Amino acid sequence: MKSKRLDLSSRRPINQDSFIQEWPETGLILFNSPFDPKPGIRISRGRLCELDGKPEAEFDLIDRFIARYAIDLTRAEAAMALDSTEVARRLIDIGVPRRELVELFGALTPAKIVEVVNRLNTVEMMMALQKMRARRTPSNQAHVTNRKENPALLAADAAEAVERGFSELETTVGVSRYAPFNALALLIGSQTGRGTALTQCAVEEALSLKLALAGLTTYAETLSVYGTEKAFHDGDDTPWSKAFLASAYASRGIKVRFTSGTGSEALMGHAEAKSMLYLEARCLMAIKGAGSQGVQNGSISCIALPESLPGGVRGVLAENLIATLMDLELASGNDALASHSSIRKSAKLMLQFLPGTDYIFSGYSSMPKEDNLFGGGNFDAHDLDDYNVLQRDMQVDGGLRPVSDEAVLKVRRRAAQAVQAVFRHLELPPVSDAEVEAATRAESSTDMPERDVVGDLEAAGRFLEEGRSGLDAIRALAREGFDDIARKILALQKLRLSGDHLQTSAMVLPGPRVVSAVNDPNDYRGPGSGYSLSPDRRQEIASLNQALDPREMGRESSSEPGGFLREAGEARVGTDPGEIVIAIGPAFGTELRSTLLGIPHQEVLQAMIDGIRAEGLRPRVVKIYATSDCGFIGHRGAQLSGSGIAIGIQSKGTTIIHQRDLEPLNNLELFPQAPNLDLSSYRTIGQNAAKYAKGEPVAPVPTRIDNTARLKYIVRTTVLHLHETRQVVKDRKPRELDWSPMQAAAGSGAVEKALPA
Amino acid sequence: MSNITDNYPLSEKRPDRLTTPTGASWKDIDLQSVLDGTLSMSDLRIAPETLELQAQIAESAGRSQLADNLRRAAELVRVPESKILEVYQALRPGRSTPGELESLADELESQYRAGRCARFLREAAQAYDVP
Numbered sequence: 001m002k003s004k005r006l007d008l009s010s011r012r013p014i015n016q017d018s019f020i021q022e023w024p025e026t027g028l029i030l031f032n033s034p035f036d037p038k039p040g041i042r043i044s045r046g047r048l049c050e051l052d053g054k055p056e057a058e059f060d061l062i063d064r065f066i067a068r069y070a071i072d073l074t075r076a077e078a079a080m081a082l083d084s085t086e087v088a089r090r091l092i093d094i095g096v097p098r099r100e101l102v103e104l105f106g107a108l109t110p111a112k113i114v115e116v117v118n119r120l121n122t123v124e125m126m127m128a129l130q131k132m133r134a135r136r137t138p139s140n141q142a143h144v145t146n147r148k149e150n151p152a153l154l155a156a157d158a159a160e161a162v163e164r165g166f167s168e169l170e171t172t173v174g175v176s177r178y179a180p181f182n183a184l185a186l187l188i189g190s191q192t193g194r195g196t197a198l199t200q201c202a203v204e205e206a207l208s209l210k211l212a213l214a215g216l217t218t219y220a221e222t223l224s225v226y227g228t229e230k231a232f233h234d235g236d237d238t239p240w241s242k243a244f245l246a247s248a249y250a251s252r253g254i255k256v257r258f259t260s261g262t263g264s265e266a267l268m269g270h271a272e273a274k275s276m277l278y279l280e281a282r283c284l285m286a287i288k289g290a291g292s293q294g295v296q297n298g299s300i301s302c303i304a305l306p307e308s309l310p311g312g313v314r315g316v317l318a319e320n321l322i323a324t325l326m327d328l329e330l331a332s333g334n335d336a337l338a339s340h341s342s343i344r345k346s347a348k349l350m351l352q353f354l355p356g357t358d359y360i361f362s363g364y365s366s367m368p369k370e371d372n373l374f375g376g377g378n379f380d381a382h383d384l385d386d387y388n389v390l391q392r393d394m395q396v397d398g399g400l401r402p403v404s405d406e407a408v409l410k411v412r413r414r415a416a417q418a419v420q421a422v423f424r425h426l427e428l429p430p431v432s433d434a435e436v437e438a439a440t441r442a443e444s445s446t447d448m449p450e451r452d453v454v455g456d457l458e459a460a461g462r463f464l465e466e467g468r469s470g471l472d473a474i475r476a477l478a479r480e481g482f483d484d485i486a487r488k489i490l491a492l493q494k495l496r497l498s499g500d501h502l503q504t505s506a507m508v509l510p511g512p513r514v515v516s517a518v519n520d521p522n523d524y525r526g527p528g529s530g531y532s533l534s535p536d537r538r539q540e541i542a543s544l545n546q547a548l549d550p551r552e553m554g555r556e557s558s559s560e561p562g563g564f565l566r567e568a569g570e571a572r573v574g575t576d577p578g579e580i581v582i583a584i585g586p587a588f589g590t591e592l593r594s595t596l597l598g599i600p601h602q603e604v605l606q607a608m609i610d611g612i613r614a615e616g617l618r619p620r621v622v623k624i625y626a627t628s629d630c631g632f633i634g635h636r637g638a639q640l641s642g643s644g645i646a647i648g649i650q651s652k653g654t655t656i657i658h659q660r661d662l663e664p665l666n667n668l669e670l671f672p673q674a675p676n677l678d679l680s681s682y683r684t685i686g687q688n689a690a691k692y693a694k695g696e697p698v699a700p701v702p703t704r705i706d707n708t709a710r711l712k713y714i715v716r717t718t719v720l721h722l723h724e725t726r727q728v729v730k731d732r733k734p735r736e737l738d739w740s741p742m743q744a745a746a747g748s749g750a751v752e753k754a755l756p757a
Numbered sequence: 758m759s760n761i762t763d764n765y766p767l768s769e770k771r772p773d774r775l776t777t778p779t780g781a782s783w784k785d786i787d788l789q790s791v792l793d794g795t796l797s798m799s800d801l802r803i804a805p806e807t808l809e810l811q812a813q814i815a816e817s818a819g820r821s822q823l824a825d826n827l828r829r830a831a832e833l834v835r836v837p838e839s840k841i842l843e844v845y846q847a848l849r850p851g852r853s854t855p856g857e858l859e860s861l862a863d864e865l866e867s868q869y870r871a872g873r874c875a876r877f878l879r880e881a882a883q884a885y886d887v888p
Contacts, residue, residue, distance in 0.1 A: 059887070061884060061885070064884045064887070065884070068880065068884075069822060069825075070822070099819060102819060103819065205845075206842060209838075209842075213798070213838060214798065215798055215801065232850075233850045233851075236849055236850060237849055237850065238848060238849065238850055238881070238885070240848050240877070240878075240880070240881035240884070240885075241845060241848035241849045241850075241881075243826070243877070244829075244844060244845055244848050244874075244877065244878075245845055246826055247826050247829040247830045247833055247874070248830070248833055248841045248845065249830075250808065250826060250827055250829075250830030250833075251803070251808070251829075251830040251831070251832075251833035251834050251836070251841075252802060252803065253801075253802060253803035288822055289822055290822070290826065291822040291823050291824075291825050291826025291827070291829075292823070292826070293820075293823055327819070327820060469798045470798070471791055471796065471797065471798055471801075474788070474791050475791055475792055478788055478791070478792055479792075483788070486788060486791075487788055490786070490787075490788055490791060493801050494768075494783070494786050494801065495768055496801050496802065496803055497768075497775045497776075497777060497783060497786070497801065497802070497803055497804070497807065498766065498767045498768035498772075498775055498803070498807065499767070499803050499807050499808055499810075499811040499827070500765065500766035500767055500768050500811075502808075502811055502827065503765070503811065503814065503815060503818075503823075504815075504818070504820060504823065512768075513766075513769070514766040514768060514769075516765075516766075517818070518762055518765045518766075518814060518815075518818055519762075519765055519766060521818075
């Protein structure tokens with residue numbers, strides 16, 4: 001039995017997420033499985049013969065690999081003897097430089113590393129991550145895929161992603177035979193706009209290597225590593241085979257990043273009762289031992305599994321941190337769908353976003369989720385505006401930038417046209433004009449015309465068989481009038497000669513210019529050090545498309561000369577007991593022309609006049625210059641009113657009914673929520689003011705309650721009030737206003753109807 | 758010269774030292790050479806000497822394992838792709854006996870002067886061989 005409220009709560013997105021208790025025997029636990037080994041090391045005659053309590057004779061393949069390649073035995077005994085809390089403190093001690101910690105952690109065992117990291121709370125882990133990431137400048141990677149595997153759309157999405165600031169793009173395939181075309185479309189799109197981003201196509205290892213050798217991709221990220229031998233075997237690899245593959249890529253000048261993450265071993269049923277973090281520490285040490293420059297982790301596609309457990313999000317942050325302690329480039333996850341709840345997703349993102357990592361996402365879904373072939377995408381195209389706002393709010397460099405609609409359309413069209421030209425030139429199945437147009441303006445692949453799938457797959461297969469390569473694309477682009485794209489692709493391919501992007505945390509910026517942990521090392525040492533936004537970058541982040549210039553707000557039509565009101569000298573004190581003064585603010589009808597809601601001042605004034613007349617009294621309009629405060633405007637008006645009753649109104653539409661003998665900040669009726677006032681309200685305000693003057697009973701003007709009014713209007717309210725306040729002339733007396741031109745303009749009908757018979 | 762990392766990135770600071778295994782130099786590679794057809798993908802390859810430079814850079818940045826990887830890679834520049842894939846396959850679980858890995862190591866050493874890779878394979882063979 002549930003209350004109605006609890007029933008509604010139970011249907012909130014958060015309650016569609018799965019939550020479970022820990023079950024250490026199967027590895028469903030983040031830290032501290034009772035079956036985790038205790039930290040320890042024994043070295044005999046320069047040989048590691050006991051690792052975390054396990055004698056060498058019992059080592060599995062991963063232990064052997066780690067023992068051989070990942071632990072600095074010259075420092076290990078001293079490092080292992082340090083108290084774990086003391087080491088943890090060094091991680092957040094700004095007096096201890098990163099390099100010293102990298103050396104120290106290079107001499108610890110997996111169990112010791114986990115024990116140290118587990119001494120940090122979540123905020124301390126973020127502080128440590130800020131200090132320990134390898135590259136000073138943070139960056140971001142995008143996923144670019146679509147369900148129809150349409151090359152024009154892939155290219156357009158790739159071009160837009162780069163325009164938005166992503167420095168790496170990753171695609172994959174639904175049908176693996178599409179891989180050469182997907183890689184080609186991504187390559188072309190990625191170099192279309194501002195360029196330059198590295199691109200990859202996530203497919204099976206051998207095909208992935210072929211694509212890279214053919215110059216269709218520029219890096220690879222598919223080298224998965226697991227924390228137990230059985231899981232490793234299920235992945236059909238060993239640490240040695242993966243390490244060899246890494247060298248193979250490097251021998252062709254191709255950047256590689258490994259993949260690991262908490263939860264994969266439990267998912268495969270091979271966690272051996274060890275905690276996820278302990279197994280991940282083993283992975284990361286194996287990756288370091290293999291000589292990889294970096295890793296993508298942060299649970300990756302398993303993310304919902306650790307998140308189902310207590311401390312899951314903290315644990316994922318811990319694994320990110322351990323990657324940086326191993327001195328690895330870190331692409332920190334945030335890619336696969338992690339929660340139904342936007343609140344939970346955003347909160348989790350902050351753990352990587354605020355400290356910054358080399359690639360905050362290892363795949364931000366730059367297109368709508370429905371087109372994401374990586375399994376959802378935790379954030380997608382429709383969250384990009386949110387992301388840009390978060391950067392602006394926190395003054396954090398999340399790697400992206402706001403771009404104008406025009407710029408987006410321009411690069412999308414050009415990328416789609418470039419793909420069309422390359423396909424034509426290389427006699428691949430044609431890309432139609434309709435596809436180019438659709439790719440330019442599409443929401444998703446749903447909007448794309450169908451292609452001949454069989455023809456595409458045949459052609460894609462032949463493409464590699466015939467030994468075609470990125471050079472064919474370069475030639476085709478140059479001959480079809482896309483010289484700029486051709487040159488950028490060539491410049492990227494040429495980087496292979498240099499191997500510059502094989503160094504840790506390399507990204508390729510327009511130029512192409514390689515920035516890595518070698519020439520941009522993270523030098524964070526507390527406030528005033530490390531990465532900070534340059535003035536240009538700060539400005540770029542601040543310049544949201546939707547950000548308005550407050551100087552222009554509310555003045556959209558105020559450039560018209562004159563106005564509907566004419567001043568007729570200083571206002572006198574009235575003697576007519578049948579008159580109601582309408583006192584308007586200093587900008588009303590002149591500097592500003594409409595209320596907060598955009599109701600023209602002229603119509604507002606007319607409605608109040610009509611209301612007063614409907615009660616048989618006579619309106620008089622005066623302008624107050626000495627103040628912009630609603631209470632004081634009304635109060636001044638009341639001093640001038642023959643009846644002693646006045647309506648005060650600010651330009652933004654806030655209104656008050658005042659009486660001569662009341663204190664300025666008291667009132668008969670106040671209507672502070674201008675957003676709730678429409679023309680009929682203003683007419684009723686006029687009537688009520690008249691009724692007060694006549695001594696009749698008055699029913700207050702009904703107003704609606706809108707909880708979002710303050711959120712929606714506080715900025716505009718402030719800006720309009722600032723414009724009004726700028727029109728204040730302290731010692732200027734109130735002015736009588738001749739509003740007869742207005743009556744003429746409004747037509748006589750309204751007035752006649754308002755007059756009592 | 759003060760520090761090897763002062764040369765980094767080589768593409769900006771020392772393009773004069775960049776050649777391809779086919780003998781082309783950095784400045785030879787431009788759009789015209791692609792259009793002429795004088796350039797092929799095999800020209801767009803890193804040279805062993807360059808990988809050695811990058812290994813030294815990695816080492817001086819404190820990254821000895823990365824340096825080892827780049828030095829193994831330098832040896833593999835000379836090894837054809839088919840052989841590389843064969844070695845990779847042989848290293849995968851349950852694919853080969855220690856003896857087969859041993860003979861692949863011998864081949865890498867004798868035919869391609871890939872001593873580091875050969876040692877790496879022998880270490881794998883030893884590790885795989887423990888029951």
